[in-house]
Amino acid sequence: MSGSTDQTDPTNPTNRQLGERYTHSLMNTFGPPKLALVRGEGAHVWDADGKEYVDLLGGIAVNTLGHAHPALVAAVTEQMSTLGHISNFFTSGPQVELAETLLRLVGAGPGKVFLANSGTEANEAAFKLTRRTGRTQVVVAEGGFHGRTMGALALTSKAAYREPFEPLPGHVTFVPYGDADALREAVSDQTAAILLEPIQGEAGVVPAPDGYLHAARALADESGALLWLDEVQTGMGRTGEWFAHAGQVVPDVLTLAKGLGGGYPIGAVIGLGRAADLLEPGNHGTTFGGSPVACAAALAVIRTVESEGLLEHARAAGERLREGLGADPRVTEVRGRGLLIGLDLVSETAAAVVDAAQEAGWIVNMPTPDRIRLAPPLVLTDADVEAFLQAWPAILDKAGT
Structure with a gap:
């Protein structure tokens, strides 16, 4: 299958294999890693099993230009x-x-x-x-x-x-x-x-x-x-x-x-x-x-x-995200400016939202039990913004929010 990884190839370890090796070789300062990421392009990343995600965390507000910007x-x-x-x-x-x-x-x-x-x-x-x-x-x-x-x-x-x-x-x-x-x-x-x-x-x-x-x-x-x-x-x-x-x-x-x-x-x-x-x-x-x-x-x-006019783009993309995310009644407040966005949920289900989003191919962050944070690359495309807004209600459904 296209994009799959040979589960037994030692030169292409899987998420599970890298996670196990991580546990035995790195100090436990961060807890077990959620994924083993192997490459990125723009606001998209791929894990060791070949699955693609849209990175809405950006290395916690680090990857201004996304991944592998020329x-x-x-x-x-x-x-x-x-x-x-x-x-x-x-x-x-x-x-x-x-x-x-x-x-x-x-x-x-x-x-x-x-x-x-x-x-x-x-x-x-x-x-x-x-x-x-x-x-x-x-x-x-x-x-x-x-x-x-x-x-x-x-x-x-x-x-x-x-x-x-x-x-x-x-x-x-x-x-x-x-x-x-x-x-x-x-x-x-x-x-x-x-x-x-x-x-x-x-x-x-x-x-x-x-x-x-x-x-x-x-x-x-x-x-x-x-x-x-x-x-x-x-x-x-x-x-x-x-x-x-x-x-x-x-x-x-x-x-x-x-x-x-x-x-x-x-x-x-x-x-x-x-x-x-x-x-x-x-x-x-x-x-x-x-x-x-x-x-x-x-x-x-x-x-x-x-x-590339990324300041203007951050303002416009952030406004669209805040407007769309806040339209769901299970979101009680949306805050932030540009592409730094925080939102409050009606219940303390933020951890489940992070998991549901990851399963659906989106990387988001939980700063507190009832809050979600987004800090995507400034190169996040309009298409990715709209796709996330379309996926958002189902993510909340899956999380039981």
């Missing part, structure tokens, strides 16, 4: 064949050009960039940067997620993540997300930074209420604190704009990763104004951060988003 493949291949790794004793054209490009996209005046390898590393660096103010307190919203390293974890409120590793670095104060009064009560002249996500992704795509970021900006100005926005998940076109905070406020510190490299690991800290010069030689570093290959990948992503 521009990204060419950029990484050309750069690796020219100059791969050089350490940060030296610089390269792609490194400088990427920093200049990010500052252009932010469009908020003078600033400087530190390049890392991931979101948690970007937030770790930014956390250290805040200590250079001479203050120690960071005020953070509950429900946020900022990473798994010890410093970034200290900024993440979820008890299940934190408690096995306490004591964590302090001095961190958590306040309810979206509550400007609670924020005001927590911020003082000892506050180094206010850390917020414009849209909380891991909580199930929860946007900041109107005026909340403005209130945070005003509090930071009044107290002398930095306003630090974590756009690791929301940045680089995910919301139909380069950054989710665009048109609302100007942060002092901005952290990015995920979609920046389109699948190639890279993260960034952007310091604006006085925050640009807080880190000095010897304060921080990274072996791999800002490598020519990672920077070439990020530049290819940015150029392709611009040349």
Whole structure:
């Protein structure tokens, strides 16, 4: 049969075989894998058994250009064949050009960039940067997620993540997300930074209420604190704009990763104004951060988003998805912007919805028992959008929602 895999061929292991080998060879930090994926093209992927899926998760908001995009493949291949790794004793054209490009996209005046390898590393660096103010307190919203390293974890409120590793670095104060009064009560002249996500992704795509970021900006100005926005998940076109905070406020510190490299690991800290010069030689570093290959990948992503009109496409495709998904009465709320979408179900059947969707050839995510998250590649086609909307009622039926 076309697309089938020889079940006994050791050179073509099945989903089951790779899953068993995974169990015996990799640490159990993620639980058993749902699938073994072997290739992708655009927003589509194929598993080891030959089954095709539409990837509506995009590596958790990472695969901006989908899978195997020619521009990204060419950029990484050309750069690796020219100059791969050089350490940060030296610089390269792609490194400088990427920093200049990010500052252009932010469009908020003078600033400087530190390049890392991931979101948690970007937030770790930014956390250290805040200590250079001479203050120690960071005020953070509950429900946020900022990473798994010890410093970034200290900024993440979820008890299940934190408690096995306490004591964590302090001095961190958590306040309810979206509550400007609670924020005001927590911020003082000892506050180094206010850390917020414009849209909380891991909580199930929860946007900041109107005026909340403005209130945070005003509090930071009044107290002398930095306003630090974590756009690791929301940045680089995910919301139909380069950054989710665009048109609302100007942060002092901005952290990015995920979609920046389109699948190639890279993260960034952007310091604006006085925050640009807080880190000095010897304060921080990274072996791999800002490598020519990672920077070439990020530049290819940015150029392709611009040349293919993917910001506009993300806005239009996201609007169609939100409208169509919310039309089913078993969906009580749909949130998000662009192609970062969260929805609430009438019952705690999100796990069953994920399974039913996968069985039907769609990859979606469950951030909470009653919530579904979508973060597909920005190259998701209109045909895939319509096909998913047609499949959605049957998926909910199968899940018993």
